[in-house]
Amino acid sequence: MNDVMIVGAGALGTFVGARLAEAGFAVQLLYRSASSALKVKLEGVTIEAEGAPVTVFPDAVTAENATPARYVMVFTKTYQSEEALRSILPVLQKDTVLVSLQNGLGNGERLAGIADLPVVHGVTMIPATLVQPGYVRSKGFTDTWLGALDSSNPLAESAAQTLAEMLVKAQISAEKVADPLAKIWQKACFNVAMNGICALSDGGPGLVHDTPYLKAQAHALADEAASVAKALSITIDEEALHNLIDTACAAHRFHQPSMLQDIRAQRLTEVDSLNGFIVERAQVLNLAVPKNELMTGLLLGRQYAPEFWQTQGN
Numbered sequence: 001m002n003d004v005m006i007v008g009a010g011a012l013g014t015f016v017g018a019r020l021a022e023a024g025f026a027v028q029l030l031y032r033s034a035s036s037a038l039k040v041k042l043e044g045v046t047i048e049a050e051g052a053p054v055t056v057f058p059d060a061v062t063a064e065n066a067t068p069a070r071y072v073m074v075f076t077k078t079y080q081s082e083e084a085l086r087s088i089l090p091v092l093q094k095d096t097v098l099v100s101l102q103n104g105l106g107n108g109e110r111l112a113g114i115a116d117l118p119v120v121h122g123v124t125m126i127p128a129t130l131v132q133p134g135y136v137r138s139k140g141f142t143d144t145w146l147g148a149l150d151s152s153n154p155l156a157e158s159a160a161q162t163l164a165e166m167l168v169k170a171q172i173s174a175e176k177v178a179d180p181l182a183k184i185w186q187k188a189c190f191n192v193a194m195n196g197i198c199a200l201s202d203g204g205p206g207l208v209h210d211t212p213y214l215k216a217q218a219h220a221l222a223d224e225a226a227s228v229a230k231a232l233s234i235t236i237d238e239e240a241l242h243n244l245i246d247t248a249c250a251a252h253r254f255h256q257p258s259m260l261q262d263i264r265a266q267r268l269t270e271v272d273s274l275n276g277f278i279v280e281r282a283q284v285l286n287l288a289v290p291k292n293e294l295m296t297g298l299l300l301g302r303q304y305a306p307e308f309w310q311t312q313g314n
Helices: 011-022 034-043 078-086 107-114 154-169 180-201 205-210 212-231 238-251 258-264 275-285 290-303 305-310
Strands: 002-007 027-030 045-048 054-056 059-061 069-074 097-100 119-124 129-132 135-137 144-148 174-176
Touching: 002 011, 011 027, 011 045, 011 054, 011 069, 011 129, 011 135, 011 154, 034 059, 069 078, 078 107, 097 107, 097 154, 107 119, 119 154, 119 180, 144 154, 144 180, 154 174, 180 205, 180 212, 180 238, 180 258, 180 275, 180 290, 205 212, 205 238, 212 238, 212 275, 212 290, 258 290, 275 290, 290 305
Parallel strands: 002 027, 002 069, 027 059, 045 135, 069 097, 097 119, 144 174
Antiparallel strands: 045 054, 119 144, 129 135
16 A cells, blocks of 8 residues: 555645655655656656755556555645545545645545545645656745644544654654644635735736735735634734735745736636635625625636637627
């Protein structure tokens, strides 16, 4: 049995999988494309981090020839989770643990709703860029926090600790925490503030820094998200949140958030698990989040704009 299966072998999934393989764990990367899987089988995965690039050879498969794993780590976009996980249902064992380190909110619950298995969820700050299939560049912090979705589940609790230890062995700074939701929401509130603005303005954080109105809107979006977290009894460090927005705007001027990359590539965005999630929870809590409502609507319209223009003349 594999130690880990990586579902969603994009930049982050490939980096984590390669680091684990380098540390001696049996890793299987799951690809949608047979050609991508074959390329990795033949050429391996190269990670460029601190020091010289390193090439490793984890197993690379499609769903049709996947084999069981102790831990199934999901790195897909939120809207791809269900399809990806259902494609490997036949190889999930009763003691398989599902793991989400995805961006956005509600991912752990989504996995639990697809398969009745223990779930570990968390968040990572690893910056990763997929240069080409099988080649990932990552330089910066690797801070990662994870914990059991259901703390009363002993298998999920022990799995979270084991996974943290595995990641540390793989040169990834990881820690099991009692309240992973606080870490997940802390990062998500930042993404709620910045990603949509960068996507709609077609600019990086530096443009937000240079445009006072945009920067004010980013802070307002963050405030609304934090208010929802508070109403859900989730602890957010608001000072750190706003400081991170200011730091990102000043120090990472030309960073391209994933949502900006998605819009440029005419892909669906993860707005439903960010601003849209804030709006959904706010409605249940009877809270007003007008900035996030507007941002959600604008992003949904923007991501379907290419499809709209294709209908012209029909």
